[in-house]
Structures are given as structure tokens and as C-alpha cells.
Amino acid sequence: MIVVSSFEQSENLELAIINLQQNGINKQRILAVPFDKRREERKLFDSIHRSDGVSLFDIAAALGTAFSVLGASYGFILKWGPIIWGLIGFAVGAILGFIIDYFYTKMKTKDRNKVPTPFTEVVLIVECSESDSRMVSEILWTNLALGVSIVGKSSLSQPTNSQTQM
Structure with missing residues (x-):
């Protein structure tokens, strides 16, 4: 199973990863992906290819x-x-x-x-067995995940026939 969750960049993310490792999830089965933040200011004038819905006219x-x-x-x-x-x-x-x-x-x-708005800064992906998925989900929720989703069978460790024939 694959458990996907989103977190703000905080101590809770670190605590969640540590709790997962302490409960038997291997470090190689945990992937944390941080997002880059927008560094440029918003543009006031719209172009033909981009519009933010604000009109100056x-x-x-x-x-x-x-x-x-x-x-x-x-x-x-x-x-x-x-x-x-x-x-x-x-x-x-x-x-x-x-x-x-x-x-x-x-x-x-x-x-x-x-105004700082809460938004997803890090996506945490955990590959685990079907029996551990409930425990992983509970650990993520107790460490203040913004959202958690459990995706079906894991296909990361075992390639399918179409992947091996390429």
C-alpha cells in the first residue's frame, strides 16, 4: 500500500517520520518531497496567455x-x-x-x-504493507497532517510486465 499525506514544513513532519521509523517502517520506504515557493511578485497587467481575473480597466x-x-x-x-x-x-x-x-x-x-495562508509545503509518501497502512495513517493524522490518502497495492517495489518489457 502507498500512503500519501501532505504537511506544512514543521516539527510535526519530523516527528511523523521518526514515529514511522520507530514503528517498523524502513527509511527507504519513506519519501518526503518539499515544494518550491513562488519567489516572484504577482504581475498587475494581464497578457494574452495569463490572467489572474483582476481587471484594471x-x-x-x-x-x-x-x-x-x-x-x-x-x-x-x-x-x-x-x-x-x-x-x-x-x-x-x-x-x-x-x-x-x-x-x-x-x-x-x-x-x-x-497574510500567511496554510498550504501544503511537503508531500510525504510512505510505502507499507496492507496491515500497516492503518497504523501509518493514524501516525500521520496524530502528527497534524493536512490530508492523508491510502492508495491501493504498491507497484513501486515489483515492476509489472509492461515495465519490464520496455
């Missing part, structure tokens, strides 16, 4: 529309006319909306990067 479009309507309305009174003042209003509103959205999104992503 929503408020810009809304304010651009509102300011262009106001500019066109007051343009009947002002010297250059409604079309020019509508375009000026649109440009001012769009720029103002983009600046507001840019700084709001920048602060929101900065706050999101500050």
Missing part, C-alpha cells in the same frame, strides 16, 4: 463614461463644444479611474502577500 471605463457624459453636457455651455469636452471628460475620467484601480489593486495584492 473597470473603474477607468465607468469613470470615463461618467466624465464624458458630464463633459458633453457642460460642453453646450463651454467654448469648445460638447464633442471636445466629452472627449476631454472621457480622457480625464479614464486616467483617474485607472490610477484609482492601479493603487487599489497594488495595495490589495500587497496585503494578500503579507
